[in-house]
Amino acid sequence: xxxxxxxxxxxxxxxxxxxxxxxxxxxxxxxxxxxxxxxxxxxxxxxxxxxxxxxxxxxxxxxxxxxxxxxxxxxxxxxxxxxxxxxxxxxxxxxxxxxxxxxxxxxxxxxxxxxxxxxxxxxxxxxxxxxxxxxxxxxxxxxxxxxxxxxxxxxxxxxxxxxxxxxxxxxxxxxxxxxxxxxxxxxxxxxxxxxxxxxxxxxxxxxxxxxxxxxxxxxxxxxxxxxxxxxxxxxxxxxxxxxxxxxxxxxxxxxxxxxxxxxxxxxxxxxxxxxxxxxxxxxxxxxxxxxxxxxxxxxxxxxxxxxxxxxxxxxxxxxxxxxxxxxxxxxxxxxxxxxxxxxxxxxxxxxxxxxxxxxxxxxxxxxxxxxxxxxxxxxxxxxxxxxxxxxxxxxxxxxxxxxxxxxxxxxxxxxxxxxxxxxxxxxxxxxxxxxxxxxxxxxxxxxxxxxxxxxxxxxxxxxxxxxxxxxxxxxx
Numbered sequence: 001x002x003x004x005x006x007x008x009x010x011x012x013x014x015x016x017x018x019x020x021x022x023x024x025x026x027x028x029x030x031x032x033x034x035x036x037x038x039x040x041x042x043x044x045x046x047x048x049x050x051x052x053x054x055x056x057x058x059x060x061x062x063x064x065x066x067x068x069x070x071x072x073x074x075x076x077x078x079x080x081x082x083x084x085x086x087x088x089x090x091x092x093x094x095x096x097x098x099x100x101x102x103x104x105x106x107x108x109x110x111x112x113x114x115x116x117x118x119x120x121x122x123x124x125x126x127x128x129x130x131x132x133x134x135x136x137x138x139x140x141x142x143x144x145x146x147x148x149x150x151x152x153x154x155x156x157x158x159x160x161x162x163x164x165x166x167x168x169x170x171x172x173x174x175x176x177x178x179x180x181x182x183x184x185x186x187x188x189x190x191x192x193x194x195x196x197x198x199x200x201x202x203x204x205x206x207x208x209x210x211x212x213x214x215x216x217x218x219x220x221x222x223x224x225x226x227x228x229x230x231x232x233x234x235x236x237x238x239x240x241x242x243x244x245x246x247x248x249x250x251x252x253x254x255x256x257x258x259x260x261x262x263x264x265x266x267x268x269x270x271x272x273x274x275x276x277x278x279x280x281x282x283x284x285x286x287x288x289x290x291x292x293x294x295x296x297x298x299x300x301x302x303x304x305x306x307x308x309x310x311x312x313x314x315x316x317x318x319x320x321x322x323x324x325x326x327x328x329x330x331x332x333x334x335x336x337x338x339x340x341x342x343x344x345x346x347x348x349x350x351x352x353x354x355x356x357x358x359x360x361x362x363x364x365x366x367x368x369x370x371x372x373x374x375x376x377x378x379x380x381x382x383x384x385x386x387x388x389x390x391x392x393x394x395x396x397x398x399x400x401x402x403x404x405x406x407x408x409x410x411x412x413x414x415x416x417x418x419x420x421x422x423x424x425x426x427x428x429x430x431x432x433x434x435x436x437x438x439x440x441x442x443x444x445x446x447x448x449x450x451x452x453x454x455x456x457x458x459x460x461x462x463x464x465x466x467x468x469x470x471x472x473x474x475x476x
Contacts, residue, residue, distance in 0.1 A: 008033035010472060013079050013173035013233040020067070020078035027063040027078030031056050031122055034080040038125065038171045041149075047156070047165035048082060048125035049143040050092065056080065056124040063120060075240055076174075077120030082166050083176045085126045085143075086133045086159070087224075088207045089113050097131040097140035098334040104209055111204035111245035112176060112224040119240030124172055127162030131339035132330060133178070134323075134346075136186055136411060137397055138162055141336035145394065148191055149471070151437050154391040157187025163227050164191040168471040173228060174237050178205075180222040181319065182386075182414030185426035185444060188227050189386040192428045192440030192471040194459065195227045196234045199449045200421030203241045204248035215322040217362075219250060221315070221418040229471055231427060231460045238452060254450040261454065266379040267293055267300045273308040274412035278388040281432035281441050289383055289429055289443045292465040293458060298381075305382050305446075306371040311416035314368065317361045318419070320350035338398050345397070345404035369420055373448070381458055382446040385413045386426045390439045413444065423452040427459040429466045440471070 008016065008030045019025045035053050042048050063078045083089055086096040088106035090113075095101045109117065116123065131140040138161025139145035148156040149169045156165040160177030164187030167175045177184040179197040188195025203224040213219070226237035244251050269290045271283040290300045324347055331343040351357070376382075388410035397407045417424045428442040443462070447455035 006033055006036065009037035009170045011173065012230050013076070013228065014230070014236050016173060017076060017079050017236065021073060023067060027060040027122065028057060030078055031060040031080050031124060034124055034172050041169045042171060045147050045149060045165050045169055046144055047127055047146050047162045047169065048171055049085060049128045049162065050126040052123060052125050056122050059122045063122065074118060074120035075236060076116065079121050079174065080124045080172045081116060081121045081174045081176065082125050082127045082163060082172050083113055083116070083123055084129055084160055084163055084178065086129050086178065087113055087176070088209050089123065089126065092126065094207065094209050095142055096133055097129045097142055099142045099336070100334050102142055106209050108208045110208070111206045111248055112241055114245065115204070115241050115243045116176065118243065127160070127166055127175060129159045129162060131336045132327070132334065133159035133183065134339060135159060135342050135397060136182065136392070136407060137394065139338060148391065150192060150439060153394060153437070154439060155190055155394055157190035157391070159183040160187045160227065164188055164193060164195070167191070167227050167229055168193050170472045174233055175227045176224065177227050178222060178224045180218065180418060181315070182411060184225040184227060185386050185424060186411065186414060188426040189428070189442050190391040190440065192431070192442070192468065193227060193229050194231050194234055194428065194463070195426040196225045196238060196452065196456070197417060197424050198223050198225050198238065198242070198452055199254070199423045201250050201252040202254065202423070202450070202452070204245035204251040206245060206247035215326045217318040217322050220421070221319065231425070231456055231463050234425070235456050257453050258451050261380050264297055264299045265381060265454070267298050267381045267383050267458070268305060268375070268379040269300050269302045270304040270308070270382065270384045272388070273304045273384045274312055275309050276388055276409045276412050278385055279390055281390060282385045282388060285429045285441045286383060286385055286443050289462045292462050293383065296461045298458070300383070301379065305375050307368055308416050309412065311368050311419045312412040314361050314364060315415040315419040316349055317351055317353065318358070320346055321353070321358055324350060341398040342404070345401050348401060349408060365419060372420055372422070376448040380448055380451065380454055384444050384446070386442055386444040387411060388413060390432055390434050390441060417446055422449055423447050423455055425455045425459040427462050428468050428471070429462060430468055
């Protein structure tokens with residue numbers, strides 16, 4: 001067997017999977033390299049809060065043995081990945097960043113973890129999240145704060161901040177995350193990597209440790225999704241993660257590749273679709289991405305989709321309206337100080353509209369979906385910011401109502417797609433400097449439901465044209 005340098009942790013998942021399948025490298029070598037990288041950088045970053053070295057190496061040996069026997073293997077065979085501590089993994093705690101849940105041991109794998117295992121992925125660790133996974137920052141009283149590999153003074157995003165920091169630092173080429181209000185896309189943005197929020201119903205979700213069913217809007221607006229350093233690895237991860245699971249009745253067996261769209265593909269470019277104001281570097285990134293797509297043959301028109309700000313407001317009314325009923329006790333009993341402060345500030349934005357108002361807002365979701373479906377029939381892609389600001393300073397959301405309000409205003413661009421059930425990809429475009437600190441910046445591409453392929457295609461074009469520094473070692 002040819003032994004390559006010990007920097008396999010730098011490899012993309014696509015190259016690594018192919019090399020392992022061809023037996024050019026072993027799964028053990030790949031896993032060992034990533035574990036060594038984790039040992040080198042994770043003590044400073046605190047991205048992976050549970051390292052599964054012995055389990056991962058044993059799984060790698062089993063993967064190599066399966067190849068030696070000539071067995072058929074999955075598309076992620078031998079590839080090291082991480083999972084988030086808010087999904088069940090058999091025999092391990094599903095703490096969701098909460099001290100009282102540190103010993104909540106999962107009796108079986110969640111749907112998405114089971115899918116990753118069936119595809120041959122090797123789980124090398126569990127990544128950090130804010131308590132109850134309800135912040136765009138990643139810290140909790142159980143595991144502490146996760147740092148951004150680009151700048152310790154800035155958030156790695158949340159709630160999949162451990163996942164994004166791990167991937168950006170080279171602790172696995174693919175990470176699992178989930179997204180109710182941007183929790184895949186924003187961490188990807190903050191750490192200079194790529195993230196995919198799939199269509200609602202694409203990837204199954206179920207946690208055996210759940211004491212009761214999730215609130216209805218949580219069921220309808222939360223998705224599981226991958227984070228990676230390259231767009232092609234998002235594509236590689238999506239197929240296996242999207243395998244069906246009978247435990248999720250919302251799952252749909254929709255094809256991963258849709259019919260060819262009419263050419264040229266039209267793109268709606270919107271620098272400030274929610275009308276909240278954006279940082280100049282953010283607007284520049286959107287226009288830069290528009291020029292790239294235009295040069296590649298897309299037709300780019302500066303026009304905002306219908307009711308973007310209204311969608312964000314209705315997301316708030318539904319998601320946080322339910323949180324006021326279903327999550328209040330959880331925040332009070334299980335949330336740490338940061339989670340409880342966030343909850344108070346968050347609820348200050350949420351109208352107390354009672355059952356009738358809630359039901360009318362829920363019904364209006366269909367009105368939004370209909371308007372967007374008509375819009376996307378003409379322009380299948382929307383190019384817009386992932387966030388209205390550069391990555392936030394650590395702790396800004398709990399520095400007071402004013403700090404939270406600034407964060408919340410900048411994040412309105414994340415909230416339309418969950419309400420609508422649409423897929424969107426966060427792709428980095430470069431960096432911008434603020435107060436002497438170089439920080440990642442990027443854009444979001446929204447597509448019609450079930451058309452992740454169109455969003456990924458466009459994201460790949462942008463990625464190929466951007467001189468983005470490697471997120472693994474941003475300081476060289």
